[in-house]
Amino acid sequence: MTVAEALAAGRARLASAGIEGAARDARWLLAEAMGVAPERIGVMGPDAVGPAAAAAYDAMIARRAAREPVARILGRRQFWGRDFRVTPEVLDPRPETECLIAAALEEPARRLLDLGTGSGILAVTLLAEWPEATGVATDLSSAALEVARANAERHGVAGRLRLVQADWAEGIEGPFDLVVSNPPYLAEAELRDIAPEVRHDPGMALSPGGDGLAAYRAIAAAAPRLLAPGGRLIVEIGATQGRAVAGIFLAAGLDDVAVGPDLDVRDRVVSARRFRERQRLT
Ligand SMILES: C[S@@+](CC[C@H](N)C(=O)[O-])C[C@H]1O[C@@H](n2cnc3c(N)ncnc32)[C@H](O)[C@@H]1O
Known part of the structure; x- marks a missing residue:
């Protein structure tokens, strides 16, 4: 699976669970699973997502689809920079x-x-x-x-x-x-x-x-x-x-x-x- 495919699949699953900002959340979660900065994900479309990252991403998408906030899944939140x-x-x-x-x-x-x-x-x-x-x-x-x-x-x-x-x-x-x-x-x-x-x-x-x-x-x-x-x-x-x-x-x-x-x-x-x-x- 490529980054672009993973993002599309994650976005579709979150959107069908009624999540606003599904594309943004999918990007954050895939970046976390792959250990890269969220800003980089956008230029990584053709890259392959390895099996460990894919499994981690899938688990995180499932949690978000169950309406757990992204900050709770990541275990961190930005505040005043x-x-x-x-x-x-x-x-x-x-x-x-x-x-x-x-x-x-x-x-x-x-x-x-x-x-x-x-x-x-x-x-x-x-x-x-x-x-x-x-x-x-x-x-x-x-x-x-x-x-x-x-x-x-x-x-x-x-x-x-x-x-x-x-x-x-x-x-x-x-x-x-x-x-x-x-x-x-x-x-x-x-x-x-x-x-x-x-x-x-x-x-x-x-x-x-x-x-x-x-x-x-x-x-x-x-x-x-x-x-x-x-x-x-x-x-x-x-x-x-x-x-x-x-x-x-x-x-x-x-x-x-x-x-x-x-x-x-x-x-x-x-x-x-x-x-x-x-x-x-x-
Ligand atoms: C709305 S949270 C705010 C946490 C943090 N200050 C923030 O802004 O994200 C309220 C906090 O008050 C604490 N709290 C609730 N009742 C309390 C009490 N009687 N005495 C002291 N802290 C209390 C809760 O445990 C919680 O951490």
């Missing part, structure tokens, strides 16, 4: 979470806290972008913390990141200049309608149950204690949660509360700041 390890124990990082990084990078921070770190994308990316910074990252899942540790090591920031198993910020002492979180935020009722790909994410990474806002309430309650005066809190939200989360932050006594859009102009992040004492007095 870096490669992160992804295992079944962590959320497959979403491209839209890069909006939170963009918001965070608007102001430098020396001490940061990432609540519900999962694969570690937020803490690891920010520490890699800010070589002087140190950070703490928590997760309730010890398996997720192992993945975050591997990613911190991979990107050379493990010496500046303390990973703690905790229920949000329980037992964590501040002060921090920046607290970030992409917590589970689907309401319980929304879980019924999630795409088959999303079912591969751990349940505790998707929803806190109920109205989906419990994590924001816990984080907002802890934020005034954790933040240095003038420090910022930035969280990712679901597209319809901006008003509710802003209300939770205001009720917790936070200042400068703002809801920001993602590139599709849907609400995606809510940011807030702890008053500087100076402002409180005026």
Whole structure:
């Protein structure tokens, strides 16, 4: 079988399973099976696919046809230009979470806290972008913390990141200049309608149950204690949660509360700041 034939067969199988972007996914999976860069596959049409690569490709196409995301099959995901390890124990990082990084990078921070770190994308990316910074990252899942540790090591920031198993910020002492979180935020009722790909994410990474806002309430309650005066809190939200989360932050006594859009102009992040004492007095 040639590369061109393998691509055509894989694309047809994925398309008939209803996969959008079937051609792109087939290219990625064949490149992985053959151990070449995906950009090269396009010029390898007449080349032969060896029996081992063909078997590996076939197995990966079967997994993708069963709606497993490509990042889970490959065990890695690109985020803010870096490669992160992804295992079944962590959320497959979403491209839209890069909006939170963009918001965070608007102001430098020396001490940061990432609540519900999962694969570690937020803490690891920010520490890699800010070589002087140190950070703490928590997760309730010890398996997720192992993945975050591997990613911190991979990107050379493990010496500046303390990973703690905790229920949000329980037992964590501040002060921090920046607290970030992409917590589970689907309401319980929304879980019924999630795409088959999303079912591969751990349940505790998707929803806190109920109205989906419990994590924001816990984080907002802890934020005034954790933040240095003038420090910022930035969280990712679901597209319809901006008003509710802003209300939770205001009720917790936070200042400068703002809801920001993602590139599709849907609400995606809510940011807030702890008053500087100076402002409180005026
Ligand atoms: C939506 S995932 C986000 C992971 C990662 N920050 C990202 O953006 O890809 C939410 C994370 O919160 C963690 N989590 C859920 N409940 C938690 C709790 N009570 N305390 C700490 N972490 C929790 C989950 O294990 C999961 O890793």
